[in-house]
């Protein structure tokens with residue numbers, strides 16, 4: 001798929017995607033069905049959407065923004081509202097459990113320490129052994 005950033009620029013640090021990307025995504029991804037209607041599917045529940053029901057799809061960071069996923073085309077997908085909220089619940093509970101208590105933060109802090117010691121100072125001491 002062609003990256004729309006040339007037409008609709010986006011700062012990878014922004015919290016939200018440009019709203020124009022939704023229609024752009026539809027125009028690139030939609031396939032004509034047997035009933036003659038152009039459709040796309042929610043990648044999680046496979047529910048079908050046409051252009052008139054596009055409003056029920058929401059822009060989503062594949063790798064979550066809260067876990068440092070960038071706001072770039074490569075990290076963009078459209079999810080139905082229901083799957084998007086279920087995904088948020090999972091991220092907030094199950095993935096945080098997998099990340100462990102402070103484990104992920106310590107790894108990240110160590111990474112930042114190597115990349116930019118001055119910035120790492122703002123994050124406190126490196127607690128990794």
Ligand SMILES: [Zn+2]
Pocket residue numbers: 042043044045046047079080081082083084
């Ligand atoms: Zn869905």
